[in-house]
Amino acid sequence: MKRLFTLLGVLLLLAGCTNEDSSGGKEEGKSASQESSTSSLEIKPAKLSKREQSIVNQMGIDFKTFYTVDGKVEKGESLVTSIVVYKDGDGGKEEFISFGGDNEQEHFNKALHSFQLYMEEEVAHFTMGSPDGFGKGSTIMPEKLGAFIFEQMEEEVTITKGETVYLAYLIGSSESQMSSGNHSDVKTLPESVKTAEYAVVAQLELKDNLDLKK
Numbered sequence: 693m694k695r696l697f698t699l700l701g702v703l704l705l706l707a708g709c710t711n712e713d714s715s716g717g718k719e720e721g722k723s724a725s726q727e728s729s730t731s732s733l734e735i736k737p738a739k740l741s742k743r744e745q746s747i748v749n750q751m752g753i754d755f756k757t758f759y760t761v762d763g764k765v766e767k768g769e770s771l772v773t774s775i776v777v778y779k780d781g782d783g784g785k786e787e788f789i790s791f792g793g794d795n796e797q798e799h800f801n802k803a804l805h806s807f808q809l810y811m812e813e814e815v816a817h818f819t820m821g822s823p824d825g826f827g828k829g830s831t832i833m834p835e836k837l838g839a840f841i842f843e844q845m846e847e848e849v850t851i852t853k854g855e856t857v858y859l860a861y862l863i864g865s866s867e868s869q870m871s872s873g874n875h876s877d878v879k880t881l882p883e884s885v886k887t888a889e890y891a892v893v894a895q896l897e898l899k900d901n902l903d904l905k906k
Contacts, residue, residue: 729766729853730764731852731898732763732764733762733850733898734763734848734849734850734851735759735760735848735850735851735859736762736849737757737759737844737845737846738758738759738804740758752810753808753810754811755809755840755862756806756807757844757845757860757894758805759845759859760802760803761800761802761805762800763799764797764798765800767797768900768901768902769899769900769901770792770798770901771898772789772896772898773788773791773894773895773896775818775820775829775892776892776893776895777831777891777892778886778887778890778891778892780889781887781888783886787818787831788829790822790827791904803822803823805820805822806821806826807860809862809892811833811840814832815830815832815833816892817829817830818894820894831892833864834864834890836866837864837865837866837890838867838868839867839870840870841862841870842860843860843863845857845859845860847878849878849879851896851897852898853899853900854899855879856879856895856896857895858875858895859895859896861875861885861892863884864889864891865890881893
């Protein structure tokens with residue numbers, strides 16, 4: 693019988709990468725709790741060295757994206773990483789979640805993170821990596837998917853409390869051809885993802901720890 697399962701774990705440390713600084717600012721129209729928070733993170737596509745890229749190429753991963761996180765998260769707040777799977781417009785189901793916190797302020801100094809997908813005939817295996825280790829899981833794919841599109845963040849973006857950044861997503865279809873989506877606004881998930889036959893979305897959020905306990 694086909695089963696859908698998620699395995700959470702913190703394992704080996706990732707190798708470090710050096711990346712350039714990035715900048716950004718706050719958006720208007722935020723709630724009082726957002727305005728009182730000074731948490732701010734700059735998310736930027738990572739620039740791997742030739743040696744690092746060579747290692748990645750030999751891993752046999754079908755789809756992957758690497759990015760850096762720079763900035764601070766205030767005490768009582770957390771950077772939340774999650775994987776959400778959509779099937780036929782079902783609204784999405786969270787299949788993986790990881791967050792720091794421990795009610796202590798967190799500092800990120802160009803910390804290298806990753807999202808990776810390895811595809812088998814009926815199963816998609818995903819991995820979310822960070823300097824602290826990685827978590828992994830898998831989802832059962834619908835039968836007869838004939839085409840895939842993978843979109844990922846290409847420009848740096850600043851995230852503040854209450855915001856979500858959609859790092860990357862994979863769309864699968866039973867059709868033989870697909871048109872590429874628009875991933876220019878990484879804080880908005882395209883409708884083509886929400887209504888897809890199958891989609892896997894990697895996303896980041898800055899949340900209050902109290903919200904995580906609800």
